[in-house]
Amino acid sequence: MLGLGCPKQASAKIATPRIHHFLQTECLDILSEDVGDIYPRKVVFFPKTGKARVKKLKSLHNDTIIKREEAYIHDIDTQPITGEVELF
Template identity: 60%
Template sequence: MMNDKNLATNCYYDRYFDTQAVKVLPGQYFATHENTMIVTVLGSCVSVCLRDRLSGIGGLNHFMLPRDSSAELNSPIAASGRYGLYAMELLVNHLLKLGACRSRLEAKVFGGGQVLKHMNFVNVGQRNVKFVMEHLRNELIPVLGKDVLDIYPRKVYFFPQSGKVMLKKIHSLHNTTIIDREKAYMHEIETQPVAGEIDLF
């Protein structure tokens, strides 16, 4: 069963791109079979753009692994690994529900920037990227492109039907919205357990 509380609901019309759009915030995801642009802004978090290469059904998630000092990331019982798996399967399951075929999924990966300065000691961005790349490799989902790590936040525009991604690196922050949002998200995922179980296909 889907966990709809994680489904992005911030829909709007983007005049610049002349298209319907959905903004995905930290902890959310969105999947669609329609001609909709999916937008997110990443700091230390990562997003995976997933798409069925034949049908054009696609989606994007936005997540961060919590700090996990109890186990190594590659341990199957690591809390952070469970969280990452949950975030990935929420997106995959919704794509399959819309009619995507798992064997035709392809990915593009973004984020993992070192923007949360006080969290450098846990390598938040690096751990997020490492998890995502290992997970996609294990699931036999090819990664067609990526832009990860570095020190800059990124704004991602994903067009699922064509598979096109437009990326803007944010070299100068005019306010602390991105960092504040990720700090609040980090606190939330470290104080609340992953909600419920999901059925894996």
């Protein structure tokens, strides 16, 4: 389980137990996790092996990541919810 890094720790503290509960309900084991903290992460996932590499970005030399995150949050808030969800 990766992510949930946010300068505002409240969202990670709320989301993490819910995600743990969901994964337990779905009988999915967590082999490793890196969640919470204030630093964003760069995640590279290798689908063929199922492995992931994670690097915490403790210093930013520019504001590209911050701008992308702000744009993403804006898009989520302003776009209508469409599509379907398949539960398996």
